[in-house]
Amino acid sequence: MPAMSWLDAEFVRDLFFKEKYTIDGAVAYLQVHYPEQNGISARNLRRFMKENGISIQQRLSTAELKDNVRTVTDEFAGVLGRKKMQAALRLRGIKAGQDRIRLAQAKVAPAYQERRRQGTERRLNPQSYRALHFGYNLHVDQNETLVKYGVVFVLAVDGKSSFIVHAAIMPRKNNIAIYELMYVPAVSKYGLWDQVIADGGREFYLVHHIQEYLNTLRIKDDGELSDRPPYRQVTSVQNNRVERLWQEVNEMVGYPLKAAYIALDNASIIDLANDVHKFTCSYIGCILAKFLMQRCMDIWNHHNIPKKGIPADFVDDRRNYAIPDGALPSTDAAVRMYLEVGQLTEETSFGVDPLAGQPEKQLERNNAFWLDMDVRLGGVQSISESVLHEYYGPLQQAFNRFIEMSMEMLTN
Known part of the structure; x- marks a missing residue:
C-alpha cells in the first residue's frame, strides 16, 4: 500500500525546494496541519518521497556546506560533533565527509568546537559484551531527569547495533504505559527479541511477564x-x-528542558503546588520532549560508531522472531494476564487536567491549542528550538495559553 497516499507530491516537493523544510520539519508541519491523518512519520514520508521520485540529496560547495552546518549548529545549540553533524546533514539529504564538516565547524562555530573538545571524555567499559545479531538483546531503561515536571523517558535499544528501537515519553513511569508505549510498538515493528534486559526496577514487570508469555515464539533457525x-x-x-x-x-533533550522549567519556576511563572500548573508542565513537556527525542534518535541511529558502523544499517539484517497476527496481547489483555499473578499500579496523570472527564473537550482543546501555537509561535519545532537556545519566552507563552484555553472551555 502506498505511504501517505492522501498527500500531493507537488505539495511535498514545494515543502523542500521552496519552503526549505527538512525531513523533521516537514513531518512536524504535516502533523500540526493534518491532525486527522494517521501514520505521519519520517519513515513514511521518506517512503512517500521514494515512491514519488522526490529526492533532496545535495552535494554542496564549501560555502553552502558552511551555511548548512551553521543552521544545524543553531538548531542543536552546538552539541553535535562532526559524526553526529554528518548524520544530521544526511537526514536533510546532504552528503559531506567528516573532514569537510570538521573544517566547516571550525569556521562557523569555533567556540562550540572547542567546548566539545575540552568536554570529551572516553568512557571505557572494561566488561565484555556479546550480542550475536540485531534481535539478540533488547536493553530497556527509564530516565527521570524531568520527573519533577511530569516527563519521564523510556528507551529500548538493540544490543548488537546500539540502534534506538523506540522511545516513549510519559508523565510518570508506569508498567502499563511502558508496555503500551514502548514494548508493543517495538515488537510490532521489528519482531520479538530473544532477551529483554532491564535493571532491577519494578516498572518493567509487565514487559517481563509478556516476554515470558511469548517464550514459545523464540524458535531458532x-x-x-x-x-x-x-x-x-x-x-x-x-x-x-x-x-x-x-x-x-540528556544533552539534546533532558537538560535543555529541565533548565527551561527551572527558569520558569524561579521566575514564579509556574507553581508546582498548583495541580493545573503541574498538568500543563507535563502535557507541554511531553510533547516537546517527544519532538526533541525523535531528532536525537534520528541523529544517533544514523551516525557512524567507530568499529561498529551506522546503527540503522543493521536493521535490514535483523533476526527478530516473527509475531503472528493476534499473538501480541493488547494492553488490556496483558494487564488482565498479569493481574492473575500480581498487582499493577494504574496509570495516572501528573497534576490535574481542568477538563478531566470530558474527552471531547480535551481533544478540542488540544487541537485548538497546537493550531494556535503554530500561528503564534511556529509550533512544536520552533518552541523546542527556542528552549535549546535558552530563550524561554515561547515556552512561557505556551504554558499560559494552554491554561487560558483550558479555563475558557471549562466555563463554556
Whole structure:
C-alpha cells in the first residue's frame, strides 16, 4: 500500500525546494496541519518521497556546506560533533565527509568546537559484551531527569547495533504505559527479541511477564527453542548499552528542558503546588520532549560508531522472531494476564487536567491549542528550538495559553 497516499507530491516537493523544510520539519508541519491523518512519520514520508521520485540529496560547495552546518549548529545549540553533524546533514539529504564538516565547524562555530573538545571524555567499559545479531538483546531503561515536571523517558535499544528501537515519553513511569508505549510498538515493528534486559526496577514487570508469555515464539533457525531466559534483570552497570545513551539524550533533550522549567519556576511563572500548573508542565513537556527525542534518535541511529558502523544499517539484517497476527496481547489483555499473578499500579496523570472527564473537550482543546501555537509561535519545532537556545519566552507563552484555553472551555 502506498505511504501517505492522501498527500500531493507537488505539495511535498514545494515543502523542500521552496519552503526549505527538512525531513523533521516537514513531518512536524504535516502533523500540526493534518491532525486527522494517521501514520505521519519520517519513515513514511521518506517512503512517500521514494515512491514519488522526490529526492533532496545535495552535494554542496564549501560555502553552502558552511551555511548548512551553521543552521544545524543553531538548531542543536552546538552539541553535535562532526559524526553526529554528518548524520544530521544526511537526514536533510546532504552528503559531506567528516573532514569537510570538521573544517566547516571550525569556521562557523569555533567556540562550540572547542567546548566539545575540552568536554570529551572516553568512557571505557572494561566488561565484555556479546550480542550475536540485531534481535539478540533488547536493553530497556527509564530516565527521570524531568520527573519533577511530569516527563519521564523510556528507551529500548538493540544490543548488537546500539540502534534506538523506540522511545516513549510519559508523565510518570508506569508498567502499563511502558508496555503500551514502548514494548508493543517495538515488537510490532521489528519482531520479538530473544532477551529483554532491564535493571532491577519494578516498572518493567509487565514487559517481563509478556516476554515470558511469548517464550514459545523464540524458535531458532535450526528449529530449536531458544534456551536463553526471555528476560534478565541486571545492575545498571551491566545494562550499559542503554545506560550510556542517557548522556546523549540528556544533552539534546533532558537538560535543555529541565533548565527551561527551572527558569520558569524561579521566575514564579509556574507553581508546582498548583495541580493545573503541574498538568500543563507535563502535557507541554511531553510533547516537546517527544519532538526533541525523535531528532536525537534520528541523529544517533544514523551516525557512524567507530568499529561498529551506522546503527540503522543493521536493521535490514535483523533476526527478530516473527509475531503472528493476534499473538501480541493488547494492553488490556496483558494487564488482565498479569493481574492473575500480581498487582499493577494504574496509570495516572501528573497534576490535574481542568477538563478531566470530558474527552471531547480535551481533544478540542488540544487541537485548538497546537493550531494556535503554530500561528503564534511556529509550533512544536520552533518552541523546542527556542528552549535549546535558552530563550524561554515561547515556552512561557505556551504554558499560559494552554491554561487560558483550558479555563475558557471549562466555563463554556
